[in-house]
Every structure is written in structure tokens, then in C-alpha cells.
Amino acid sequence: MKIKIYTTGGTIDKIYFDQKSNYQVGDPQAGGVLERANAVLDYEVESILRKDSLDFTDEDRKLINDTIEASPCHRIVITHGTDTMVETAKGLSDNSNKTIVMTGSMYPAQYRDSDAVFNIGCAVTAAQILPPGVYIAMNGRIFNPLQARKNVEQNRFEDLD
Amino acid sequence: MKIKIYTTGGTIDKIYFDQKSNYQVGDPQAGGVLERANAVLDYEVESILRKDSLDFTDEDRKLINDTIEASPCHRIVITHGTDTMVETAKGLSDNSNKTIVMTGSMYPAQYRDSDAVFNIGCAVTAAQILPPGVYIAMNGRIFNPLQARKNVEQNRFEDLD
Amino acid sequence: MKIKIYTTGGTIDKIYFDQKSNYQVGDPQAGGVLERANAVLDYEVESILRKDSLDFTDEDRKLINDTIEASPCHRIVITHGTDTMVETAKGLSDNSNKTIVMTGSMYPAQYRDSDAVFNIGCAVTAAQILPPGVYIAMNGRIFNPLQARKNVEQNRFEDLD
Amino acid sequence: MKIKIYTTGGTIDKIYFDQKSNYQVGDPQAGGVLERANAVLDYEVESILRKDSLDFTDEDRKLINDTIEASPCHRIVITHGTDTMVETAKGLSDNSNKTIVMTGSMYPAQYRDSDAVFNIGCAVTAAQILPPGVYIAMNGRIFNPLQARKNVEQNRFEDLD
Numbered sequence: 001m002k003i004k005i006y007t008t009g010g011t012i013d014k015i016y017f018d019q020k021s022n023y024q025v026g027d028p029q030a031g032g033v034l035e036r037a038n039a040v041l042d043y044e045v046e047s048i049l050r051k052d053s054l055d056f057t058d059e060d061r062k063l064i065n066d067t068i069e070a071s072p073c074h075r076i077v078i079t080h081g082t083d084t085m086v087e088t089a090k091g092l093s094d095n096s097n098k099t100i101v102m103t104g105s106m107y108p109a110q111y112r113d114s115d116a117v118f119n120i121g122c123a124v125t126a127a128q129i130l131p132p133g134v135y136i137a138m139n140g141r142i143f144n145p146l147q148a149r150k151n152v153e154q155n156r157f158e159d160l161d
Numbered sequence: 162m163k164i165k166i167y168t169t170g171g172t173i174d175k176i177y178f179d180q181k182s183n184y185q186v187g188d189p190q191a192g193g194v195l196e197r198a199n200a201v202l203d204y205e206v207e208s209i210l211r212k213d214s215l216d217f218t219d220e221d222r223k224l225i226n227d228t229i230e231a232s233p234c235h236r237i238v239i240t241h242g243t244d245t246m247v248e249t250a251k252g253l254s255d256n257s258n259k260t261i262v263m264t265g266s267m268y269p270a271q272y273r274d275s276d277a278v279f280n281i282g283c284a285v286t287a288a289q290i291l292p293p294g295v296y297i298a299m300n301g302r303i304f305n306p307l308q309a310r311k312n313v314e315q316n317r318f319e320d321l322d
Numbered sequence: 323m324k325i326k327i328y329t330t331g332g333t334i335d336k337i338y339f340d341q342k343s344n345y346q347v348g349d350p351q352a353g354g355v356l357e358r359a360n361a362v363l364d365y366e367v368e369s370i371l372r373k374d375s376l377d378f379t380d381e382d383r384k385l386i387n388d389t390i391e392a393s394p395c396h397r398i399v400i401t402h403g404t405d406t407m408v409e410t411a412k413g414l415s416d417n418s419n420k421t422i423v424m425t426g427s428m429y430p431a432q433y434r435d436s437d438a439v440f441n442i443g444c445a446v447t448a449a450q451i452l453p454p455g456v457y458i459a460m461n462g463r464i465f466n467p468l469q470a471r472k473n474v475e476q477n478r479f480e481d482l483d
Numbered sequence: 484m485k486i487k488i489y490t491t492g493g494t495i496d497k498i499y500f501d502q503k504s505n506y507q508v509g510d511p512q513a514g515g516v517l518e519r520a521n522a523v524l525d526y527e528v529e530s531i532l533r534k535d536s537l538d539f540t541d542e543d544r545k546l547i548n549d550t551i552e553a554s555p556c557h558r559i560v561i562t563h564g565t566d567t568m569v570e571t572a573k574g575l576s577d578n579s580n581k582t583i584v585m586t587g588s589m590y591p592a593q594y595r596d597s598d599a600v601f602n603i604g605c606a607v608t609a610a611q612i613l614p615p616g617v618y619i620a621m622n623g624r625i626f627n628p629l630q631a632r633k634n635v636e637q638n639r640f641e642d643l644d
Contacts, residue, residue, distance in 0.1 A: 016333075016345070016429055023338070023345060037279035038267065039301030040317050106199065107338055110434050118198035121282025124301050129290050140200030140285055156201050172499075177506070177590055184499070184506060268499055271595050359601035360589065361623030362639050428521065440520035443604025446623050451612050462522030462607050478523050 002042045003127055004073035005030050008049040008056075008064060008088075010081025012105040012116050025050040029109035030079050033120045041124065044073075053081025053088070053104075061091055068092060068100060074132075076100045077123045082150055082157075085136060089145030092134045101127040102145075103137045106155050115139075163203045164288055165234035166191050169210040169217075169225060169249075171242025173266040173277050186211045190270035191240050194281045202285065205234075214242025214249070214265075222252050229253060229261060235293075237261045238284045243311055243318075246297060250306030253295045262288040263306075264298045267316050276300075324364045325449055326395035327352050330371040330378075330386060330410075332403025334427040334438050347372040351431035352401050355442045363446065366395075375403025375410070375426075383413055390414060390422060396454075398422045399445045404472055404479075407458060411467030414456045423449040424467075425459045428477050437461075485525045486610055487556035488513050491532040491539075491547060491571075493564025495588040495599050508533045512592035513562050516603045524607065527556075536564025536571070536587075544574050551575060551583060557615075559583045560606045565633055565640075568619060572628030575617045584610040585628075586620045589638050598622075 007013060007028035015026035031045040048067050049060055068076060074097060080088055082104045089102050103123035109116035123137040136143040138157040151158050168174065168189035176187035192206040209228050210221055229237060235258060241249060243265045250263050264284035270277035284298040297304040299318040312319050329335065329350035337348035353367040370389050371382055390398060396419060402410060404426045411424050425445035431438035445459040458465040460479040473480050490496065490511035498509035514528040531550050532543055551559060557580060563571055565587045572585050586606035592599035606620040619626040621640040634641050 011338075014338075016336075016433060033279070034301065036274045037276045037301065038317055039279070040319070041301045111338060112432050112434050112436075113197045114434075115198045117278045118194070118200070118282040121279040121301070122286040125283040125286040125298065125303065126290065128303065129287065137286065140195065140198065140202045140282070142286065142289065156199060158201070175499075177494075177497075177594060272499060273593050273595050273597075275595075355601070356623065358596045359598045359623065360639060361601070362641070363623045435519045437520045439600045440516070440522070440604040443601040443623070444608040447605040447608040447620065447625065448612065450625065451609065459608065462517065462520065462524045462604070464608065464611065478521060480523070 001075060001128060002044070002073055003075045003077060003124055004071055005043060005045045005077045005079065005124075006064070006067060007045060007047045007079045008053070008081070009051040010053050010079065010104045011107065012079050012109050012119075013050065014108040015110055016108075023108065025052060028079065029116060030077070030120055033109060033117050034124070037117065037121065039124065043124070051081070053084040056081075056084055056088070061088055064088060065091060068098070071098075074098050075127045077120075077127050078102045079120075080104050082106060082138070085138075086145050086148055086150065089134050089136055097132050099127055099130050099132050100134045101130070101137050102135070162236060162289060163205070163234055164236045164238060164285055165232055166204055166206045166238045166240065166285075167225070167228060168206060168208045168240045169214070169242070170212040171214050171240065171265045172268065173240050173270050173280075174211065175269040176271055177269075184269065186213060189240065190277060191238070191281055194270060194278050195285070198278065198282065200285070204285070212242070214245040217242075217245055217249070222249055225249060226252060229259070232259075235259050236288045238281075238288050239263045240281075241265050243267060243299070246299075247306050247309055247311065250295050250297055258293050260288055260291050260293050261295045262291070262298050263296070323397060323450060324366070324395055325397045325399060325446055326393055327365055327367045327399045327401065327446075328386070328389060329367060329369045329401045330375070330403070331373040332375050332401065332426045333429065334401050334431050335372065336430040337432055338430075345430065347374060350401070351438060352399070352442055355431060355439050356446070359439065359443065361446065365446070373403070375406040378403075378406055378410070383410055386410060387413060390420070393420075396420050397449045399442075399449050400424045401442070402426050404428060404460070407460075408467050408470055408472065411456050411458055419454050421449055421452050421454050422456045423452070423459050424457070484558060484611060485527070485556055486558045486560060486607055487554055488526055488528045488560045488562065489547070489550060490528060490530045490562045491536070491564070492534040493536050493562065493587045494590065495562050495592050496533065497591040498593055499591075506591065508535060511562065512599060513560070513603055516592060516600050517607070520600065520604065522607065526607070534564075536567040539567055539571070544571055547571060548574060551581070554581075557581050558610045560603075560610050561585045562603075563587050565589060565621070568621075569628050569631055569633065572617050572619055580615050582610055582613050582615050583617045584613070584620050585618070
């Protein structure tokens with residue numbers, strides 16, 4: 001079973017530049033996470049975008065959508081910024097023969113206690129098991145994008161009421 | 162959905178004691194991993210054993226079995242040493258109304274690049290999704306214990322030929 | 323021998339907030355670093371400021387200066403942002419009976435491969451050994467502030483030509 | 484100023500092998516620590532021994548001694564197991580034109596919260612500053628080997644009474 005991991009930027013890929021005193025979206029981290037975890041999967045990582053998801057335009061979302069649709073792979077993980085993950089996920093809902101799992105992290109993968117490694121573990125597992133559909137794997141749970149939101153204050157995903 | 166995590170020791174829980182120049186099985190690490198990953202699950206961690214799984218006796222395996230059988234929870238993760246994980250898993254195969262996912266790690270959770278966080282992410286995800294049965298979540302994959310083994314030389318789990 | 327550690331903010335103390343997609347100066351990290359390193363020193367950590375050093379005003383520098391001058395301790399470490407560390411150090415040059423070692427880090431202490439732990443090790447060692455004066459401990463070396471600068475492109479401190 | 488770092492094994496260099504369920508002395512870690520800390524020093528790492536220091540023989544100590552004596556470098560750091568660091572240090576006390584700083588760690592450098600990075604920071608700083616002599620840099624302090632011991636119960640170095 002092959003898993004394709006598309007990266008689009010977001011906090012998970014952010015790296016710190018001291019001289020500018022801020023974070024920038026850097027190289028995709030998902031591949032390194034899987035290597036360090038000694039994952040023995042048939043997977044491939046491909047970068048689509050390198051942006052904070054708050055900066056995504058309609059064109060960016062179309063690019064993500066077109067890339068997923070054109071992908072020959074049926075088991076897909078997308079790493080994505082958390083702030084608009086739900087919005088992008090909703091736009092992907094028409095793919096009916098692919099299992100698409102979106103994930104990201106609240107802290108950069110380079111951060112000491114980042115949730116990135118855990119979340120990628122959850123996402124690649126879900127992508128291998130779940131039937132076709134679009135899912136969000138965050139905070140140890142699998143969410144239906146139509147029923148989920150990011151709770152910004154509490155820094156976690158949760159069900160809509 | 163409630164997940165019960167039973168810990169039995171193994172590498173994942175090993176801690177280092179300098180004065181003795183070796184590792185000993187310490188406190189269960191699964192709870193700390195889930196906290197640091199900000200997992201928003203209804204879970205509970207309970208320690209059954211604290212041993213290297215190579216030292217497990219028939220009585221130890223009976224204790225694990227009895228504990229799982231008596232558990233009111235239907236979604237179960239067991240952290241376990243990797244060396245005899247397959248053996249213990251095979252002994253659990255009769256539970257027909259519980260989803261039981263075994264996991265562990267090749268490196269202690271306290272180790273800098275341990276696979277523990279990733280593996281626990283995989284296991285709790287699998288435990289929430291998979292139908293009743295006994296599974297092993299290691300190296301990013303979900304194995305059927307009857308078709309799996311630990312490849313000691315390559316330090317990873319793989320399918321039987 | 324007592325060491326007083328004054329913290330003023332800077333990258334070393336920066337923490338990441340996902341929802342704002344940027345870093346903010348958080349709690350002083352020096353104490354935690356010394357605890358995790360099991361340092362058996364007579365030390366005390368006190369926070370003077372919590373700012374990016376690029377934002378320091380003349381008043382901020384006066385506050386640092388006044389605090390150091392008023393300090394009864396003769397072995398002092400100051401954690402400080404790297405961008406204006408040299409400038410602040412030059413303003414401290416008149417203290418003649420105190421050993422003052424400034425340090426900081428290019429990556430936040432919470433970062434996976436931060437230089438913070440190493441730099442604090444260098445700084446507390448230098449503060450115990452060196453004669454009175456003002457020094458900068460960065461990149462494994464001890465610099466005279468009058469002869470040092472931060473090389474922003476290469477992200478390290480170096481001697482003036 | 485050139486610093487030569489001789490490695491002799493010990494906890495600092497220990498790595499974990501799951502299949503054997505124990506630790507073994509692996510590749511020297513000091514070089515990697517200095518690289519990750521972005522140390523801009525003229526240094527060179529050379530491995531003399533790879534052993535737990537409890538297993539050192541008289542010949543091993545003679546080898547360390549001979550290597551240090553023959554070294555053209557005057558600023559030397561030795562990484563060494565903590566259990567017999569004091570004993571080895573005492574045997575080196577005759578070198579009168581070299582600054583020799585011994586260090587090691589209570590937890591392997593590969594361990595998540597190891598003291599190795601901090602201790603190497605302390606040691607390279609002390610090696611650059613201190614006058615000729617033999618010193619032990621552990622727990623954030625600089626010890627005279629003739630007045631120091633490892634307190635095994637409390638897992639730290641301390642002054643003799």
C-alpha cells in the first residue's frame with residue numbers, strides 16, 4: 001500500500017530565523033519525521049506549497065485540489081497549517097475513491113515538544129485504514145471536517161456542537 | 162469513545178541509571194506522551210507489569226490476558242516490549258468484542274529520537290478505527306500478529322514471508 | 323560562590339503561539355536549563371525584562387545597568403537577545419568588581435536543537451572563572467564586547483577584524 | 484586557540500540497542516554536540532577508547548596518559564565515564580603545561596534531557612580560560628580532582644568534605 005504525503009506548509013514546517021526574529025515556512029518536515037520514527041512504509045513526500053495557511057488564496061486551494069485529484073495514489077496525507085485546515089478539507093470533500101487525511105501541528109516539528117511526530121503517526125495510520133473520504137487527524141482523534149473546528153483559545157481541534 | 166492503555170514495561174518505558182550503567186524499566190511513558198502531544202481523548206493509563214518482555218513468564222501473560230478480558234473498555238492499547246510482542250498478541254487472539262492494539266518502541270521514550278511518540282500516535286488511532294481484533298502497530302504499519310515478526314537484525318517489524 | 327542570572331528576554335526565551343503564527347518572549351528559560359542539566363550551583367534567576375533585544379530602549383538598558391550595579395552578587399550571567407547583545411555589553415563596561423557574562427541563543431531554548439543549553443553551560447562556567455569584566459559567551463567562545471560582533475548572515479558571533 | 488577533544492567512552496557515548504536490551508558505548512558524541520551548538524572553535528575530536536570507565540584497566544589509563552602527553556595541543560578536553568573520572572584525572576596530574584578538562588555525563592548524549600550538551604559547554608569554556616592543570620567540569624562546576632568525588636546516590640559530583 002503506497003501513501004503519498006503532500007505538504008503545504010503551516011506551523012509544522014516552520015523554522016526559526018533569529019536575525020529576523022520570526023518564523024518562516026521551511027522544508028517539509030514529514031519525511032524526516034517518518035525516517036526518525038523508522039517507518040517502514042511505501043511512502044513519498046511531495047511539496048505543493050510552503051505557506052502559513054492563513055495566507056492561502058483561492059488559487060492555492062485550487063492547486064491543492066487539482067494535485068490531489070490528479071494523484072494516482074489512493075492513500076493520501078496532507079500536512080497543512082491548522083488555522084484553515086477545516087476550510088481546505090471541506091473543499092476536498094468530492095474525492096470519492098481516495099482516503100485523504102489532513103494533519104498538521106500546533107508547534108513546529110523542530111520544536112522540542114512538538115505534536116508533529118504524534119500527529120503524523122495518527123495520520124499515516126488513519127490513511128491506511130479508513131475508507132475513502134476526507135478526514136482531519138489532530139489531537140489524537142479523527143475528525144469529519146464538516147463537524148470540526150479549531151478552538152484557537154484552547155489550541156486544539158474539537159467537534160462542532 | 163474511551164481508550165484504555167495498559168502498560169507492561171519494555172523498552173518504551175526504560176530509563177537510564179548511570180551508576181548501574183544500564184537501563185531499567187521505569188514509570189509508564191504512554192501518559193506523558195499523550196499529554197505532550199496534547200491528545201484530547203478520553204483515555205486512561207494503567208500499569209499491569211514493568212518488565213523487559215524477554216522476562217515475561219506464563220503467569221505474566223496470563224495476568225495481561227485476564228486484565229484485558231476483565232476490562233470493561235472495548236478500545237484498548239497495550240504498550241509492550243518488542244521482543245515478545247508477537248507472542249503475547251497471539252495469546253490475546255480470542256477476544257472478539259474488543260479492538261486491541263499492541264505497540265512499543267525500539268528506543269526508550271526518553272531517548273532523543275525515540276519512535277515511541279510516533280508509535281503511540283499510530284496505536285491510539287488504530288484502536289479508535291479498527292474493528293474488534295488484535296493488532297500490532299509498529300513502524301507506521303498495522304500488522305496481524307499471526308503474520309508478523311520482529312526482524313531483530315534490522316530492528317523493525319515485518320510480514321512473515 | 324553564588325551566581326546571579328538576570329534574564330532580559332531575547333530569542334532564548336521565545337515561545338511559539340500557533341494561533342498568532344509567531345513567537346513571543348515567554349518565561350525565562352535559564353532556570354529550567356540549569357535544572358535539567360543537574361547543575362549543582364548556588365544560583366538565582368531573576369527576570370529584568372522580557373523583550374526582543376531589537377526593541378530595547380535607552381530606558382531598558384538603564385534598567386539593566388542599574389540592576390547589575392545594585393546587585394550584591396559578583397558573579398553575574400545575563401541572558402539577552404543576540405541582536406543587540408554587544409551594544410548592551412558595551413554599556414556595562416564600567417563595572418570593575420564584577421564578572422559579568424552575557425549569553426543568549428540563536429534558537430529558542432524550547433527548540434529541538436537549540437544552542438541555549440550549551441551557551442548557558444559556557445556562560446556559567448566563564449562567570450565562575452574569569453576576572454571582573456564584561457564578556458560575551460557565544461558559539462563556544464568568550465568574546466570581549468569591544469572586539470566582537472554578531473555576523474547576522476552566518477548566524478554567529480565573531481571577532482571584529 | 485586550538486582545542487583537542489579526546490573521547491574515551493562512558494555514559495556520554497552510550498547508545499541503546501533494543502535487541503540486546505542494554506546500552507553499549509557507541510560513536511563519540513562530543514563532535515555532534517559542538518556542531519549542533521554551532522560552536523565556532525578550532526577543535527578536533529579524537530577517540531582513544533570506547534569503554535565504560537568502570538572497565539578501564541591500567542593499560543587503558545596508560546594509553547590515555549601517553550596520548551595526552553604526546554599531544555601537541557595545550558588546551559584539552561577529555562570525555563570520560565563518570566564512575567572513575569576522578570581516578571583517571573588524578574593520574575594525569577603531572578602535566579604542567581597543559582590545561583586538561585575532563586567531563587562526561589550522567590545521561591547519554593542521545594537521551595532527551597541529557598546533561599551532555601551543558602557539560603561539554605562548560606568543559607570547552609574552562610579549557611580555553613583556565614591555567615595549566617587538570618580539572619573536572621561536571622554539574623556546572625569546576626572541580627579539583629584531588630578534592631572531588633562522584634556521589635553515586637545523588638548522581639552528581641561534589642567536593643570532598
